[in-house]
Amino acid sequence: MSKITIVDVARISGVGVSTVSRVINGHVDVSAKTREKVLAVINETGYVPNDSARNLKRTDAKCIGVLIKGITNPFFSPMIDIIESEIDRQNYALVLRHAGPEEDEADVALELENEKRLRGIIFLGGGSEQSKEKLRDLKIPAVFSTIGATILDRDGNAEYSTVSVDDRLEARHITQYLMNLGHKNIAIITEAMGRRSVGHLRLEGYKDAFAIKRQPVNDELVFYVEQNMEHFSIENGYRTTQRILASGKDITAIFCVTDLLAIGAMRAIADAGLRVPEDISVCGFDGMEIGRYSNPRLTTISQPLDQISRETVKLLFDLIESRSSHRHIVFPGELIIGESTMKCLT
Amino acid sequence: MSKITIVDVARISGVGVSTVSRVINGHVDVSAKTREKVLAVINETGYVPNDSARNLKRTDAKCIGVLIKGITNPFFSPMIDIIESEIDRQNYALVLRHAGPEEDEADVALELENEKRLRGIIFLGGGSEQSKEKLRDLKIPAVFSTIGATILDRDGNAEYSTVSVDDRLEARHITQYLMNLGHKNIAIITEAMGRRSVGHLRLEGYKDAFAIKRQPVNDELVFYVEQNMEHFSIENGYRTTQRILASGKDITAIFCVTDLLAIGAMRAIADAGLRVPEDISVCGFDGMEIGRYSNPRLTTISQPLDQISRETVKLLFDLIESRSSHRHIVFPGELIIGESTMKCLT
DNA sequence: TTGTACGCGTTATCAT
DNA sequence: ATGATAACGCGTACAA
Numbered sequence: 001m002s003k004i005t006i007v008d009v010a011r012i013s014g015v016g017v018s019t020v021s022r023v024i025n026g027h028v029d030v031s032a033k034t035r036e037k038v039l040a041v042i043n044e045t046g047y048v049p050n051d052s053a054r055n056l057k058r059t060d061a062k063c064i065g066v067l068i069k070g071i072t073n074p075f076f077s078p079m080i081d082i083i084e085s086e087i088d089r090q091n092y093a094l095v096l097r098h099a100g101p102e103e104d105e106a107d108v109a110l111e112l113e114n115e116k117r118l119r120g121i122i123f124l125g126g127g128s129e130q131s132k133e134k135l136r137d138l139k140i141p142a143v144f145s146t147i148g149a150t151i152l153d154r155d156g157n158a159e160y161s162t163v164s165v166d167d168r169l170e171a172r173h174i175t176q177y178l179m180n181l182g183h184k185n186i187a188i189i190t191e192a193m194g195r196r197s198v199g200h201l202r203l204e205g206y207k208d209a210f211a212i213k214r215q216p217v218n219d220e221l222v223f224y225v226e227q228n229m230e231h232f233s234i235e236n237g238y239r240t241t242q243r244i245l246a247s248g249k250d251i252t253a254i255f256c257v258t259d260l261l262a263i264g265a266m267r268a269i270a271d272a273g274l275r276v277p278e279d280i281s282v283c284g285f286d287g288m289e290i291g292r293y294s295n296p297r298l299t300t301i302s303q304p305l306d307q308i309s310r311e312t313v314k315l316l317f318d319l320i321e322s323r324s325s326h327r328h329i330v331f332p333g334e335l336i337i338g339e340s341t342m343k344c345l346t
Numbered sequence: 347m348s349k350i351t352i353v354d355v356a357r358i359s360g361v362g363v364s365t366v367s368r369v370i371n372g373h374v375d376v377s378a379k380t381r382e383k384v385l386a387v388i389n390e391t392g393y394v395p396n397d398s399a400r401n402l403k404r405t406d407a408k409c410i411g412v413l414i415k416g417i418t419n420p421f422f423s424p425m426i427d428i429i430e431s432e433i434d435r436q437n438y439a440l441v442l443r444h445a446g447p448e449e450d451e452a453d454v455a456l457e458l459e460n461e462k463r464l465r466g467i468i469f470l471g472g473g474s475e476q477s478k479e480k481l482r483d484l485k486i487p488a489v490f491s492t493i494g495a496t497i498l499d500r501d502g503n504a505e506y507s508t509v510s511v512d513d514r515l516e517a518r519h520i521t522q523y524l525m526n527l528g529h530k531n532i533a534i535i536t537e538a539m540g541r542r543s544v545g546h547l548r549l550e551g552y553k554d555a556f557a558i559k560r561q562p563v564n565d566e567l568v569f570y571v572e573q574n575m576e577h578f579s580i581e582n583g584y585r586t587t588q589r590i591l592a593s594g595k596d597i598t599a600i601f602c603v604t605d606l607l608a609i610g611a612m613r614a615i616a617d618a619g620l621r622v623p624e625d626i627s628v629c630g631f632d633g634m635e636i637g638r639y640s641n642p643r644l645t646t647i648s649q650p651l652d653q654i655s656r657e658t659v660k661l662l663f664d665l666i667e668s669r670s671s672h673r674h675i676v677f678p679g680e681l682i683i684g685e686s687t688m689k690c691l692t
Numbered sequence: 693t694t695g696t697a698c699g700c701g702t703t704a705t706c707a708t
Numbered sequence: 709a710t711g712a713t714a715a716c717g718c719g720t721a722c723a724a
Contacts (some may be wrong), residue, residue: 053701
């Protein structure tokens with residue numbers, strides 16, 4: 001079964017290639033009889049149009065690209081479904097692409113743009129400082145959603161749009177919540193990355209809470225995840241918490257900058273023979289499903305992923321149809337009080 | 347900034363298109379001076395080769411496709427990394443594609459095959475009965491890994507290869523483990539799907555355990571997940587378990603056919619004021635990371651995803667290089683005894 | 693070492 | 709309604 005092309009189909013059906021093309025693309029100006037004949041040939045030959053060749057010629061592919069940085073992150077999963085259906089509702093097709101840890105998402109985006117005939121692109125994660133410049137070469141509107149959005153400067157930037165929560169502010173809120181429970185020695189588990197990474201932004205929020213209370217931040221209570229494995233994974237939360245416990249620091253609460261870290265932290269605390277929250281309170285950030293089913297339930301900041309996803313798509317279409325210029329939309333997070341935090345007893 | 351092509355680059359650099367092409371593809375037969383000049387132009391123009399046009403011409407793209415059915419399933423996440431690095435080790439590129447719930451994975455595979463110049467393809471999930479036939483049109487070797495593999499008949503099928511555990515056998519093992527703990531009234535939460543779906547296969551294993559003990563299966567203890575949401579989700583495990591508890595059936599153990607279902611089940615039991623495992627033992631299937639960090643730790647069947655992933659790639663390359671014909675490789679699962687199961691006290 | 697010209701499979705344009 | 713043919717952007721013989 002060697003490769004069969006539109007020419008073959010045309011020859012076998014006894015018609016011209018243009019006619020076959022018309023049938024494939026559902027044009028109306030073709031007789032029912034001819035259409036059926038061609039369709040029959042297509043069916044029995046198992047002919048599949050070559051997408052590369054189509055994209056080379058086509059001008060009007062109503063297509064939106066979604067670029068995910070790190071497929072490993074289950075955080076994005078719930079967003080995809082919503083984005084997919086929203087795009088579908090506009091009668092556009094969705095091209096989902098994944099960028100590995102080593103790939104530069106800007107390169108992948110550029111490639112995607114002219115490989116498919118994209119009208120717009122959504123970034124989930126990614127958005128490193130360095131790729132920022134390359135993004136200028138994008139000819140289509142881009143929207144960064146959630147994590148990736150934080151990494152960009154928001155101040156009057158007209159190159160792309162962002163939709164997210166205010167990581168720094170929300171991190172301050174949950175830290176303040178811990179403080180209001182009476183906690184003073186609050187450790188934080190975060191990521192040592194760029195100045196505008198989520199990890200850093202949430203750390204800033206943590207520091208803000210102390211600044212507002214006019215209390216010094218104890219740098220020894222700032223713990224960074226291990227570098228040699230997935231940064232925001234359960235396992236990393238477990239390992240890092242073990243380091244915290246082994247350090248002998250007298251802490252009563254841990255703020256993990258993601259829920260997955262918090263899940264690992266809670267297990268590490270339990271394995272050390274301590275209780276959550278009686279001995280140590282734990283809170284996360286993100287509002288992932290798992291936190292609502294963990295034991296104990298996780299106290300966290302919930303990101304309104306539904307709204308964020310919907311707004312992301314809406315904004316993108318506004319941009320595509322020039323109804324709007326680039327904007328930076330910020331949604332409020334919601335403090336979810338679970339069972340993993342309680343009043344400080346000491 | 348309109349679209350810039352290889353012709354533009356050639357014109358600006360004052361060379362021919364073939365020279366530019368040579369530079370792009372890293373051919374050696376081009377003077378260092380010319381190369382630099384071209385590279386400079388490429389850089390300042392932000393030129394990106396059109397992949398569609400390249401694939402149209404290229405014949406030797408060393409590319410492997412990985413098709414994931416349902417990106418929502420975190421079960422596959424750990425496999426991707428391994429598969430990616432294994433493929434990389436062979437100096438092949440990886441093209442990752444996702445098929446939505448509505449898409450036929452066979453269509454996507456066919457499209458992927460001639461869009462990129464794939465040498466082989468790996469299916470993660472998917473593999474429905476109906477798409478089986480379309481797969482015949484694939485001109486490149488295909489390997490189904492884990493979940494999707496089960497759906498195919500293994501008996502002397504020479505159309506594709508499979509790598510997986512024996513779902514039916516392993517399900518029997520863990521059911522027997524529960525029986526050996528003294529449990530008699532064992533509920534099962536599974537999926538009502540096709541004859542060879544994982545849900546059905548694992549249900550068969552459950553029934554086998556009873557058959558071997560010459561005990562009748564109580565059909566009233568077979569519970570099916572809700573159809574109107576993700577089948578193997580935490581939430582579905584929660585809801586279905588609520589139904590089990592509300593049914594008033596006198597059960598002492600629940601076998602959930604996936605770990606995610608089990609996580610939801612444990613939470614539902616706790617919310618009902620009961621304890622795991624003292625009141626009800628719970629076990630899962632898959633061996634996902636979350637089960638090792640849940641509270642209590644989950645008893646489950648662990649699939650050797652490392653080995654499965656590695657073997658999947660190895661087998662695919664054997665097929666590509668005609669060192670092997672299609673095979674069906676089965677790995678043993680491992681019973682992981684957690685804290686979510688204990689002796690039946692009644 | 694470098695440039696010219698053709699073909700990859702498809703769609704769009706222009707005839708008919 | 710249908711067919712012939714010129715692009716689309718690139719790789720690669722082949723010629724120079």
